[in-house]
Amino acid sequence: GAVVSQHPSRVICKSGTSVKIECRSLDFQATTMFWYRQFPKQSLMLMATSNEGSKATYEQGVEKDKFLINHASLTLSTLTVTSAHPEDSSFYICSARDRGPYNSPLHFGNGTRLTVT
Amino acid sequence: KQEVTQIPAALSVPEGENLVLNCSFTDSAIYNLQWFRQDPGKGLTSLLLIQSSQREQTSGRLNASLDKSSGRSTLYIAASQPGDSATYLCAVRMLGSSNTGKLIFGQGTTLQVKP
Numbered sequence: 001g002a003v004v005s006q007h008p009s010r011v012i013c014k015s016g017t018s019v020k021i022e023c024r025s026l027d028f029q030a031t032t033m034f035w036y037r038q039f040p041k042q043s044l045m046l047m048a049t050s051n052e053g054s055k056a057t058y059e060q061g062v063e064k065d066k067f068l069i070n071h072a073s074l075t076l077s078t079l080t081v082t083s084a085h086p087e088d089s090s091f092y093i094c095s096a097r098d099r100g101p102y103n104s105p106l107h108f109g110n111g112t113r114l115t116v117t
Numbered sequence: 118k119q120e121v122t123q124i125p126a127a128l129s130v131p132e133g134e135n136l137v138l139n140c141s142f143t144d145s146a147i148y149n150l151q152w153f154r155q156d157p158g159k160g161l162t163s164l165l166l167i168q169s170s171q172r173e174q175t176s177g178r179l180n181a182s183l184d185k186s187s188g189r190s191t192l193y194i195a196a197s198q199p200g201d202s203a204t205y206l207c208a209v210r211m212l213g214s215s216n217t218g219k220l221i222f223g224q225g226t227t228l229q230v231k232p
Contacts, residue, residue, distance in 0.1 A: 006160075034219055043206065043224040093160060095220070106210075106220060110160035 003027055004096045006109025013084055013116055021079045021112045023094030029074035030096035034106070035067075038091040050077045074099065084116040119144040123207055123223035130197055131231050138192040138226045140207030145185050148210040151220070152181050152192050155204045164205075165192070169212075197230045204228070 003026040013019050023033055031052050036044040048058045048069050056069035066088075068080040077096075081088050093111040098104035120143045130136055140150070149168045153161040165174045165181040167190070173182040180193040194201060204227045208220040 036222075041227075044208075044222045046219055046221070049219060091158075108161045108163075113158065 004030075004094065004107045004109040006094055006112055008112060009110060010113045011115070013114070015085055015116055016083055018080055018082045019084055019114060021081075021092055021094075021114075023077045023079070023096065023109050025075045025096045025107070028096075028107075029099040030077070031074065031099045032097045033071060033077040034095040034097075035069060035077075035079050036093045036095065038093065038111075044093060047079075081114065084114070086116045089114055089116045119147075119209060119211060119221045121207060121209055121221050121223035123205075123226050125226060126224065127227045127229075129229040129231065132197060132199060134197050134230075135193070135195050136197055136228070138194070138205050138207075138228070140190040140192070140223055142188045142190075142209050142221075144211075145188055146212045147185065148212045150181075150183055150190050151208050151210065152179075152190075153206040153208065155206060155225070157204075161206065194228075197228075199230045199232050202228055202230050 005024045005026055007022045033050040035047045037047050038044045046059050047062045048056045050056045050069045050071040052071045052074050058064045071077040091111050091113050094109045095106045097106050122141045124139045147169055151166045152164045154164050155161050167174045167183040169185055178195040183190045204225045206225045207223040
């Protein structure tokens with residue numbers, strides 16, 4: 001089956017630094033990738049939709065200058081948390097959609113646990 | 118705006134019991150509905166996917182139903198086992214190109230099956 005690789009699985013960084021998270025589709029081309037955030041004991045909240053070769057679409061309340069998304073190729077999207085603060089500590093998960101119609105299957109990465117100290 | 122609600126938030130049952138998890142959604146214009154399992158600190162495992170034209174899907178001890186008109190889905194787990202302990206998430210796939218196929222998740226039901 002289709003595989004989405006997310007890296008790193010865990011990262012600890014100091015407040016004020018930036019952290020980059022990668023999401024790769026290993027055996028398919030992903031025109032669209034979705035980035036989710038999950039706080040402890042809460043559900044996944046969609047942060048943004050990333051389309052290859054164009055600007056990401058952010059959900060209401062998500063700061064685009066804080067969470068930089070780049071989708072430069074059909075197999076790679078990156079999420080950069082800039083000037084991280086402890087409140088950014090969370091579980092981040094990406095999801096990639098097969099190239100094709102909007103109802104193409106979605107495949108999830110294993111998530112990245114970010115801890116900001 | 119689509120809202121997905123799961124009841125109960127937490128559930129504890131003895132091993133062997135049959136149980137039902139509930140999911141409701143406010144906008145019936147969905148393409149499909151999917152149930153996921155999430156173990157603590159881990160990613161998502163897809164359990165069952167029901168297309169909007171379907172009424173139910175089965176996989177092993179799991180059965181998921183969908184009533185799109187009423188905005189409800191249930192996940193039935195038969196003969197529960199301690200290994201079923203996890204958080205179960207319901208998610209709806211929105212219809213229409215403007216939604217780009219995104220999934221909207223419920224808050225989840227945390228299940229504990231006691232030996």
